[in-house]
Amino acid sequence: MVIGRLADGLLSGTERLTGAVTGTVSEAFFEPVLRLGVTGLSGAGKTVFITALVHNMMNRARMGQMQAVASDRIAAAYLQPQPDDMLPRFDYETHLAALTAPTPHWPESTRAVSELRLSFRLRPGGMFGALTGARVLHLDIIDYPGEWLLDLxxxxxxxxxxxxxxxxxxxxxxxxxxxxxxxxxxxxxxxxxxxxxxxxxxxxxxxxxxxxxxxxxxxxxxxxxxxxxxxxxxxxxxxxxxxxxxxxxxxxxxxxxxxxxxxxxxxxxxxFRDHFARIDRQVVLVDALDAIHHGPQAVEMLGRTMSEVLSAFRPGRNAWLSRLLMGRRVERILFAATKADHLHHTQHARLTALVEALLRQSRDRADFAGACTAAMSIAALRATVEETRRQGADSFDCVRGRLLDGGRQAAFYPGELPDDPARLLAPGRTGGEGWLDGDYRIMRFAPAALSLRPGEGLPHIRLDRAAEFLFGDRLA
Known part of the structure; x- marks a missing residue:
């Protein structure tokens, strides 16, 4: 029995090694594959992000900040059967139907690992483009709960x-x-x-x-x-x-x-052995507005969590993970503050500055190096419109949308984020329980009813810039 288990283990290891080598050779010489991990804590918007990303890559009218779109390099983008037969398929069609229904609603949250393959047929470019012809790039999107990543x-x-x-x-x-x-x-x-x-x-x-x-x-x-x-x-x-x-x-x-x-x-x-070790690029979705709403200690813990996430992408810090990845590193990591549509655009730079400050702090804590990292504020699906309201001599930059509770339309002013992110970071480090100079609130908005023209993807904020950072270079 012991010999049988040893034989099974050796056979299984040989199969995995053979499959890995075959896959690597196939990808290198025929149709390359880029594996994009999408994670974030519950409620950060992973399902909406993936659905909106795929829909906008197949309907690219709103993706003008991507160089491959601006230069018309993408001849087609289409879904194919996923390569891993043991993983559930990300249910793109059901989630898209929820967001585009006559009365749209948010789709179900991520509960386990799932995968989706989006393939691109790219027009040739450069001096030798006419000789090489069109090529294909497969983008395998792996969706997994951020809570699992923290377990590293x-x-x-x-x-x-x-x-x-x-x-x-x-x-x-x-x-x-x-x-x-x-x-x-x-x-x-x-x-x-x-x-x-x-x-x-x-x-x-x-x-x-x-x-x-x-x-x-x-x-x-x-x-x-x-x-x-x-x-x-x-x-x-x-x-x-x-x-x-x-x-x-x-x-x-x-x-x-x-x-x-x-x-x-x-x-x-x-x-980590079966899923994490295969990721090339990663986006970590961060609900920074929810942390701000809950106070200084929540913001402090968000920074510490980001450092744990960065540590997960630095194999040298974890001996067992280094052996597992055999020196492989994730090439790019994007920390994206979601729900930017809950703020007026005049405050987006301040939200981005907060995530950048948390990222710098996290890099110091994790002693991190090796991957290209960036911070950005986005809304994968824009659920609000902007308006300015006046009260006496004062004016307030608001957002208006359909409330999740009750469904009525409402304008909302969340409060003004400070110019200096240190004003949001310092209280948590000193044990502060509340904000001394501000009251930051959040409102739960439902998705807006949509009327999309042919070739037009779901409305968003900076989803094209996020995609350009994550995989735009591979579409060139």
Whole structure:
């Protein structure tokens, strides 16, 4: 039996190696493939981003900031069957139907990994274009939850280090009070009891769900929020416990340690091996406006989360990941602040400046190098129009749209972001709980009813610039 398992492992490894080599040779000499990862925490707009990107690349009238569009290099863009038969297909048609219905609505959020292949037929260019003829580039778009990406930080941490850090971070959060009171009332050296472990895991999951709703980005383990078919399994039934001494066999603490290690080995590592290791370019969608709305601590945690994301794309920091990727690095990473249409265009530069400041801060924290990174504010689907309202001698730059709750039209003034992003970053670093000189609000807008002309994609803000950064060079 042992010999059989060894043989199966060797055969599986050989198949993967052969497939990788064959795929690499095929891509290099025939039809190259560029793999674009799309991620972001829940609610950042991944599904809308992918749907709008694909629709606009097939209907390019609104993509004038892309050089390949401006120079008419793209002869056609079309969907093809995805190459990975084991991954669900991104349901582009259903999501597009939701956004373009007579009464449009936001599509369902990302719950697991999915993939879509968009292929480009490119007209020849340059001195030897007539000799080479048209060529094809495949863009494989991989959609995955950002919560899973954050789990990379767990891989080289022990259960005890993770538990101590988690308990310290959440100690002053009201949403964590129920879990903390329960965990601190338990002796971790008590004999393992499965109903008790399940109760702790359920309370901790409830806290993670509340933290996500409150704008906190430090919501790991990520699969606790999106368990899929692992719901209720022992690998998702652990929680951080306060402990000082070594764990003993048969105790609750020892079982929590074992399950934490199993989570890393059975859940986290396979995801990075099977999906993450294949990504060439990456966009990370950031709901910075939601973090600002929830206060300084949420903004501070957003910056820390961005540093964890950057660390994930720097293999040298993680020995096991370096071995897995064999020196391969993601070439370009875009941090895109979504929902720019919730602000008047006069404030877009300030939103971008905030994400750029968070990115600089994150690069310092992660000691990151090796990829080209950029920050941008976008709206993959524009749901509002702008207007200026007057009240006495004052004027206010507003946005107007259809409210998600109730469906009525409303104009909204969210408050004015500061010129200096440090005014939004400093309070969180010093433990501030609220803004001293501003009140930043958000409004939930539904998608607007659309009337699209032939060749016209979904209305957006800077989606063409985002696409140019992410893969425009490969269309040249």
């Amino acid at each position: 930080a767990l891989m080289e941490r022990s259960y005890r280090a993770w538990a101590d850090d988690t308990l310290a971070r959440i100690d002053h959060r009201p949403a964590a009070r129920d879990y903390l009171d329960r965990a601190r009332a338990i002796d971790p050296d008590t004999r393992h009891d499965e109903p008790l472990a399940q109760d702790l895991a359920a309370r901790f999951t409830t806290y993670l769900q509340a933290a996500r709703r409150q704008g906190f980005a430090d919501v790991t383990p990520g699969r606790f929020l999106l368990p899929g078919d692992l719901a209720g399994s022992p690998v998702l039934t652990f929680a951080p416990l306060p402990a000082s001494g070594p764990s003993r066999r048969g105790t609750l603490l020892r079982e929590m340690e074992r399950r934490f290690e199993a989570y890393k080995a059975r859940v986290v590592q396979p995801f």
